[in-house]
Every structure is written in C-alpha cells, then in structure tokens.
Amino acid sequence: MGSPHAVGIVGLGVISGQYLDTLVGSSAVRITAVADLDRSRAASVAERIDGCRVLTTDELVADDDVATVLNLTIPAAHAEVALAAIAHGKHVYGEKPLAATFDDARRMTDAAAAAGVRLGSAPDTVLGTGVQTARAAIDRGLIGTPVSAAATWISGGHESWHPHPDFYYRTGGGPLLDMGPYYITSLVQLLGPVVAVSGAASRSRSEREIGSGPRAGERVAVEVDTHLAGILHHASGAISTVTMSFDGDASTAHPIEVQGVDGALVVPDPNTFAGDVLLHPRGGDWRRLGPSAGYVDAGRGVGLIDLVAGHGRADGAMALHALEIMTLLQRSAESGVREPLTTTRDRPSLVPLTAAGAWRTA
Ligand SMILES: NC(=O)C1=CN([C@@H]2O[C@H](COP(=O)(O)OP(=O)(O)OC[C@H]3O[C@@H](n4cnc5c(N)ncnc54)[C@H](OP(=O)(O)O)[C@@H]3O)[C@@H](O)[C@H]2O)C=CC1
Ligand SMILES: O=C1CO[C@H](CO)[C@@H](O)[C@@H]1O
Structure with missing residues (x-):
C-alpha cells in the first residue's frame, strides 16, 4: 500500500x-x-x-x-x-x-x-454489487444473447426536497442529464456502447415551486424538458428504451430490465450501489442472485478510489459517451431524426467482488 x-x-x-x-x-x-x-x-x-x-x-x-x-x-x-x-x-x-x-x-x-x-x-454506483452482479450474469450467459433493455425513472421532481433545486431545471439538468447518467452508464456497462439514438421529449410546466428549506414557496424557472423517452441502438444489436421524467408521480416499474434469448434479468436501482438482482431463466421461475461482482458496501467516492488505483472504470471516456447519448437523445427529440454517435467506450473490466476492507485501503 x-x-x-x-x-x-x-x-x-x-x-x-x-x-x-x-x-x-x-x-x-x-x-x-x-x-x-x-x-x-x-x-x-x-x-x-x-x-x-x-x-x-x-x-x-x-x-x-x-x-x-x-x-x-x-x-x-x-x-x-x-x-x-x-x-x-x-x-x-x-x-x-x-x-x-x-x-x-x-x-x-x-x-x-x-x-x-x-x-x-460519477456515476460510480454502477461499480457496486448491484449493476456489476447483473453484468456478471450477462457475461456468464445466464440470459443468453441480450436482445433488449428497458430503463425507467419517474418522479415529480427534486424541488420537493432539495433546498436549492435551480440547477435541476437549467442546462445540464432535467431528468435526462440528472438521472440519465445512472441508467445510461448502466446500459453501456450491461450491453456495451451505443451507436445511434432516437428521442422524444416534453415539458409540462414553465415554473416549479421549491417545497422545503429556507426558500420554500419560491418559484424556479424551467429551462429544460422534463419528460424524455428514448431508444438506444447498441453496437451489439441490442435495443434499449429509456424513460426519464420529472413529470410523473410514482412508478412500480423495475429500474432496469434486460431481456435475452434465454432469460430475463432485473437490475436494482443504479442510483444505489447494491440491491437484489433477479434472474428468470427461460422456462424457470424468478430467483435472486447473490452478489458475485462489484465493490461491496460501497458509497459515492469509490469511483475516485478506483481511478486513483489505476483502473479508471468510471473515466472521462465513459462519461463523455453517456453525455453524448443524452445530448443526442435531446437533439433527436427536437429534430425528429435518428442521431448517430461520434464517441464510443468499450465496457470497462468487470469489478471483481471486492470486500470493503480491501477497496478502502487500495
Ligand atoms: N443532491 C444529490 O442528492 C446529488 C447530487 N449529485 C450531483 O452533485 C453535484 C452537486 O449537487 P448538490 O450537492 O446537490 O448541489 P448543491 O447546490 O447542494 O452544492 C453545490 C455546492 O457547490 C458550490 N459551488 C458552485 N460553484 C462553485 C465553484 N465554482 N467553486 C466552488 N464552489 C462552487 C455551491 O456553492 P453556492 O451554493 O454558494 O453556489 C454549493 O455549495 C451535481 O452535479 C449533482 O448532479 C449527485 C448525486 C446526488
Ligand atoms: O444524482 C442524483 C441522485 O439522486 C438524487 C435524488 O435521489 C438526485 O437529486 C441527484 O441529482
């Protein structure tokens, strides 16, 4: 050390x-x-x-x-x-x-x-046992060749709890650039890089009201779209659909579901580091997979430790690819045209199952 x-x-x-x-x-x-x-x-x-x-x-x-x-x-x-x-x-x-x-x-x-x-x-949540165990399951062929994925995040907007939510409604915010990084980065981790996207977007209101803290009751101007639906074409041929919204209320949709020719997988919330990965092998029943990969008991900052250790699994190339996917989803929503990507990022190496005591002292 x-x-x-x-x-x-x-x-x-x-x-x-x-x-x-x-x-x-x-x-x-x-x-x-x-x-x-x-x-x-x-x-x-x-x-x-x-x-x-x-x-x-x-x-x-x-x-x-x-x-x-x-x-x-x-x-x-x-x-x-x-x-x-x-x-x-x-x-x-x-x-x-x-x-x-x-x-x-x-x-x-x-x-x-x-x-x-x-x-x-960030996001380094995708290096935790949730997304990494799901990825290990795909890599081991447990669902066969992946065909599609669906990613869903829906809420009423962060102004209900954040004391200074202005940035969520300005360039660089909105549900897509705010929550999309967790889901889009996970989809690249699971299914590989994206070559083209198509999107559709809407905005329900021009202002939002701060719900808590010293500025409660103050109104914030909305400068970005607040509901986005998109299609991601992966280089592998797999197709992902994404829904990111500040214009809903609540949802029971799984955060990410992946369908393959031999089974299906439920991936836990990619805004957290852990959670249950569920496998449905073709002809079988749903069962929980125990953690088999990822940083155990991780928290925000583990990506920095991974970078300092020389792995760089949450690096600028991954974040740039994710941001281009999101930027082009938005552009496609405006143009109505399918947009090709100019960046790519191979899947970083799988994180071996690493006990907290090991990564904290890396
Ligand atoms: N809040 C959350 O739950 C999460 C947030 N994030 C991300 O973390 C980032 C920060 O979010 P959050 O902590 O909520 O935001 P906050 O507004 O609470 O905090 C941002 C802080 O940065 C300060 N700041 C802004 N610009 C500068 C600068 N140029 N130099 C020094 N300080 C500066 C702000 O000061 P001042 O207030 O005086 O302007 C403020 O103290 C965002 O990118 C967000 O997407 C990620 C995960 C969860
Ligand atoms: O990145 C983020 C993760 O989750 C939070 C909500 O739960 C967001 O506010 C935030 O910006």
Missing part, C-alpha cells in the same frame, strides 16, 4: 456528505483541502478533518498538496473547475453529468489527454 493520495474537494453542498463518509474513512486517500463559494460551508467541513485546509477554488486547483481535485459543484460549474485543475496538472474526478454541454465535456477530455492527467466522473 502506497501513501494516501492527496485530494482537494471543490463544492461542499448536499452530496458532499456522502463522499466524506466514504473518503475520510479510507486509507487510500487523504483530504488535504476544501473550497466552496460559501467559505463558511468549507470551514465547517475542514474542522472535522485532520490536516484539511480551507482554500479558495483558485488556490485549491493550484495547491502543491492536492493531486486530484474532486469536483462536487453544480453541473454549470463542472467544466470551469475541471479545466482550471487540469491546467495546473491535477487529476480530476467529478460529479455527473461530466459537463452541462457535450462541447464543454469534450474540452475536458481533450485537455486531460493533452496534460496526461486522469479524468473520472
């Missing part, structure tokens, strides 16, 4: 707590600095972590004791923060989507390649 990798975090909002839960207890990394537009937010985190300093974002991305910048800002700031870090020779791992637009994301992957630094991105 080498010395812990130095990580600086930019953005200490709602999701940062889950990352801190994973990373502060890991001997693979140490948090050396934090930064937020609201300095007091950064200070209250730093005081709980030994040796952690409060810096400005500009200071943090240039700091000698930061090797990787963990970018937990809102989508509109992902590219700016990442490009500044890359310009200082830092590795970057960030929240999803990779950037608010495909062009910005492309600038990030190009800059990282030119600088020779690693770029990674």
Whole structure:
C-alpha cells in the first residue's frame, strides 16, 4: 500500500456528505483541502478533518498538496473547475453529468489527454454489487444473447426536497442529464456502447415551486424538458428504451430490465450501489442472485478510489459517451431524426467482488 493520495474537494453542498463518509474513512486517500463559494460551508467541513485546509477554488486547483481535485459543484460549474485543475496538472474526478454541454465535456477530455492527467466522473454506483452482479450474469450467459433493455425513472421532481433545486431545471439538468447518467452508464456497462439514438421529449410546466428549506414557496424557472423517452441502438444489436421524467408521480416499474434469448434479468436501482438482482431463466421461475461482482458496501467516492488505483472504470471516456447519448437523445427529440454517435467506450473490466476492507485501503 502506497501513501494516501492527496485530494482537494471543490463544492461542499448536499452530496458532499456522502463522499466524506466514504473518503475520510479510507486509507487510500487523504483530504488535504476544501473550497466552496460559501467559505463558511468549507470551514465547517475542514474542522472535522485532520490536516484539511480551507482554500479558495483558485488556490485549491493550484495547491502543491492536492493531486486530484474532486469536483462536487453544480453541473454549470463542472467544466470551469475541471479545466482550471487540469491546467495546473491535477487529476480530476467529478460529479455527473461530466459537463452541462457535450462541447464543454469534450474540452475536458481533450485537455486531460493533452496534460496526461486522469479524468473520472460519477456515476460510480454502477461499480457496486448491484449493476456489476447483473453484468456478471450477462457475461456468464445466464440470459443468453441480450436482445433488449428497458430503463425507467419517474418522479415529480427534486424541488420537493432539495433546498436549492435551480440547477435541476437549467442546462445540464432535467431528468435526462440528472438521472440519465445512472441508467445510461448502466446500459453501456450491461450491453456495451451505443451507436445511434432516437428521442422524444416534453415539458409540462414553465415554473416549479421549491417545497422545503429556507426558500420554500419560491418559484424556479424551467429551462429544460422534463419528460424524455428514448431508444438506444447498441453496437451489439441490442435495443434499449429509456424513460426519464420529472413529470410523473410514482412508478412500480423495475429500474432496469434486460431481456435475452434465454432469460430475463432485473437490475436494482443504479442510483444505489447494491440491491437484489433477479434472474428468470427461460422456462424457470424468478430467483435472486447473490452478489458475485462489484465493490461491496460501497458509497459515492469509490469511483475516485478506483481511478486513483489505476483502473479508471468510471473515466472521462465513459462519461463523455453517456453525455453524448443524452445530448443526442435531446437533439433527436427536437429534430425528429435518428442521431448517430461520434464517441464510443468499450465496457470497462468487470469489478471483481471486492470486500470493503480491501477497496478502502487500495
Ligand atoms: N443532491 C444529490 O442528492 C446529488 C447530487 N449529485 C450531483 O452533485 C453535484 C452537486 O449537487 P448538490 O450537492 O446537490 O448541489 P448543491 O447546490 O447542494 O452544492 C453545490 C455546492 O457547490 C458550490 N459551488 C458552485 N460553484 C462553485 C465553484 N465554482 N467553486 C466552488 N464552489 C462552487 C455551491 O456553492 P453556492 O451554493 O454558494 O453556489 C454549493 O455549495 C451535481 O452535479 C449533482 O448532479 C449527485 C448525486 C446526488
Ligand atoms: O444524482 C442524483 C441522485 O439522486 C438524487 C435524488 O435521489 C438526485 O437529486 C441527484 O441529482
């Protein structure tokens, strides 16, 4: 085991707590600095972590004791923060989507390649035992050749619980760019890269009302489509259908179902790391598959540990491919035309079943 990798975090909002839960207890990394537009937010985190300093974002991305910048800002700031870090020779791992637009994301992957630094991105939930066990089942031929998949995520919108939900209704948000990364990345993990997409989209309202927190009752303008249906053509010949919506209420649909010539598979919620994988072999009954692959008891940040360890299963190429799929679904919804992809990403290597004690000390 080498010395812990130095990580600086930019953005200490709602999701940062889950990352801190994973990373502060890991001997693979140490948090050396934090930064937020609201300095007091950064200070209250730093005081709980030994040796952690409060810096400005500009200071943090240039700091000698930061090797990787963990970018937990809102989508509109992902590219700016990442490009500044890359310009200082830092590795970057960030929240999803990779950037608010495909062009910005492309600038990030190009800059990282030119600088020779690693770029990674959420979702890393797909490296947990849920999606990885489902993938292992497909790889072992338990459903035969995969033919199709259906992915569904439907809610009434995050403004009911998030204290600052503005970004969910701006470029880089909407149900597709917000929740799509979990489902689209899973579909690429399960069925391989996508070569073309077709989409249809709608928007039910021009404003949303914040439901909780200090701004409860305030209205937020809706600048993006809030219901999206799409078709993904995989290079393998398999076809996936996706529904991502802030315009529903509740759903009993499985998060992801995969149909093959010899059976069917239910994949658990890809916004979580674990969950039941169900197999229906042709002519048999539904049965639960025990975990056979993936990081056990993982939490947000395991993708950063995987990147630092040199695997890079949640890398910039995967996130760029997922973002292009989503961007072109939206473009197809506007044009009515099937859109071919320009990017691809082979399936990363399967994560072997790895106990928490092992990946936390990688
Ligand atoms: N909330 C959730 O449950 C989840 C969120 N995510 C993703 O995580 C990311 C962050 O979401 P969330 O934590 O909810 O958002 P929040 O708005 O709660 O937090 C974002 C934080 O980043 C700060 N920030 C914004 N721009 C900069 C900048 N340029 N430099 C430094 N700090 C900056 C914000 O400061 P200020 O508020 O002062 O502007 C805020 O403190 C998003 O990409 C989201 O998609 C992923 C999984 C779950
Ligand atoms: O990425 C995300 C995962 O789940 C959350 C809701 O449960 C979202 O708010 C979020 O942006």
